[in-house]
Amino acid sequence: MKSLKAQHSELSYSENQLRLLNGVEGHTGKFTPFSERLKETGLFPLRPSGIQIFQMNLGKMCNQVCKHCHVDAGPDRKEIMTQETMLQCLEALDGTDVPIVDLTGGAPELNPNFRWFVESLSDLGKHIIDRCNLTIILANKKYHGLPDFFAMHKIEVVASLPYYSKRRTDGQRGNGVFEKSIQALKMLNEAGYGKEGTGLKLNLVFNPSGAFLPPDQKELEKDFKKELKLHFGIEFNNLLVITNLPISRFLDYLIASENYDEYMEKLVNAYNPAAAMNVMCRDTISIGWDGFLYDCDFNQMLDLKVENQVPQHIQDFDLAALNNRNIILNQHCYGCTAGSGSSCGGATT
Amino acid sequence: MNTYYDPADLKKFGDIGEFEPKLAKKFFDWYGDVFAEGALTAREKSLIALAVSHAIQCPYCIDAYSVDSLEKGCDEAQMMEAVHVAAAIRGGASLVHGVQMMNKVKKLTM
Ligand code: SF4
Ligand code: SF4
Numbered sequence: 086m087k088s089l090k091a092q093h094s095e096l097s098y099s100e101n102q103l104r105l106l107n108g109v110e111g112h113t114g115k116f117t118p119f120s121e122r123l124k125e126t127g128l129f130p131l132r133p134s135g136i137q138i139f140q141m142n143l144g145k146m147c148n149q150v151c152k153h154c155h156v157d158a159g160p161d162r163k164e165i166m167t168q169e170t171m172l173q174c175l176e177a178l179d180g181t182d183v184p185i186v187d188l189t190g191g192a193p194e195l196n197p198n199f200r201w202f203v204e205s206l207s208d209l210g211k212h213i214i215d216r217c218n219l220t221i222i223l224a225n226k227k228y229h230g231l232p233d234f235f236a237m238h239k240i241e242v243v244a245s246l247p248y249y250s251k252r253r254t255d256g257q258r259g260n261g262v263f264e265k266s267i268q269a270l271k272m273l274n275e276a277g278y279g280k281e282g283t284g285l286k287l288n289l290v291f292n293p294s295g296a297f298l299p300p301d302q303k304e305l306e307k308d309f310k311k312e313l314k315l316h317f318g319i320e321f322n323n324l325l326v327i328t329n330l331p332i333s334r335f336l337d338y339l340i341a342s343e344n345y346d347e348y349m350e351k352l353v354n355a356y357n358p359a360a361a362m363n364v365m366c367r368d369t370i371s372i373g374w375d376g377f378l379y380d381c382d383f384n385q386m387l388d389l390k391v392e393n394q395v396p397q398h399i400q401d402f403d404l405a406a407l408n409n410r411n412i413i414l415n416q417h418c419y420g421c422t423a424g425s426g427s428s429c430g431g432a433t434t
Numbered sequence: 435m436n437t438y439y440d441p442a443d444l445k446k447f448g449d450i451g452e453f454e455p456k457l458a459k460k461f462f463d464w465y466g467d468v469f470a471e472g473a474l475t476a477r478e479k480s481l482i483a484l485a486v487s488h489a490i491q492c493p494y495c496i497d498a499y500s501v502d503s504l505e506k507g508c509d510e511a512q513m514m515e516a517v518h519v520a521a522a523i524r525g526g527a528s529l530v531h532g533v534q535m536m537n538k539v540k541k542l543t544m
Contacts, residue, residue, distance in 0.1 A: 248509065250510075253510075293504070293505075297504045297505050300505055301507070304475075304477065
């Protein structure tokens, strides 16, 4: 499987995705604008509650090509954050008390400056999260030592595992991914991750493997813990349940499988004002591989930069201005506010 | 294509109140309570509903409880086992009447 970009798909252009989300012929399309729903809840314009998380996309390159990927990542994607941009991020971070840096991609570990950057963040005393796809640990000998490297810097590992069965995991993430993920989880456990008393946090991420909403986070966590322990002896801390947002490859899947209209309707009907209160863009800022600033990772993939009243690039980072901005919204935001809500930290209610 | 079943009709289920609101309300209140977490978990109830929907062969219910089972965290194996339970009961229910047939035959024959 190739990325949408490599396939020259129309949906590889963010403007086409936005056009679709805002209603084009052949699709139900015309759903109440998300901002209208926020108005009903008294949350419009949506404002930050104070930036706690600096989420950085270290590049779109990935060793996997998952069907639901909202980044359209893959081995054929060459976009990668340069050391210069990383230095700008360090400089920006140095002047703030933003406590958490969340590293994502693609596979963030594929960035050639990954280790150096983690060490630098560690020196700044930041709490670091690495969004790890697990299989990267086994992809090449030079990555086998990642669990120990993570442990050395007390990195919190957030790893995707869509299900505790092979069928669903491989269906979403590619053949063979389940077995490799299990092996990688064992290596992380061996390094102390997910084990009581080590302080090394290993959280798993569940995304539905298709056009349905995720189950209750706590209930599913119980199942994951039981099944992974029973069959593989694997332990972890928390399960984060994340709804698939209708953008990029997941949007492509929705269209191709003729689930788009129904899925959008489902998200819109499941709008939950309590979830809207806690959307992640309120306490996160997202930095693109090229240093541009976005309200969240999803806006980043749709090329919706932070509003143009505030500096839009990390080299002009201005925390006060960012804390005072209006968040850019569109129809994909329904994905964050459906049911129990969804963010990079899991359910929001 | 004209058929008796249109998937879009499932979404109109709530509209049955249009012709008789009082009873519809009672039904939906009761229905909601039946499926709430109780002595059985909401997931167990969803799997029961999935099995029953196959036993009564209601396409609306099969549609609704396939989605609901997925959204309650069930996997394909659990869902198919539930369908087999329904099938086994249906098959068994026919077969067990064979005893009645045998009784009758034995009574009528020497
Ligand atoms: S979902 Fe994650 S692991 Fe899968 S292709 Fe996208 S970035 Fe890579
Ligand atoms: S998609 Fe982004 S901007 Fe929209 S609600 Fe979710 S986090 Fe906020």
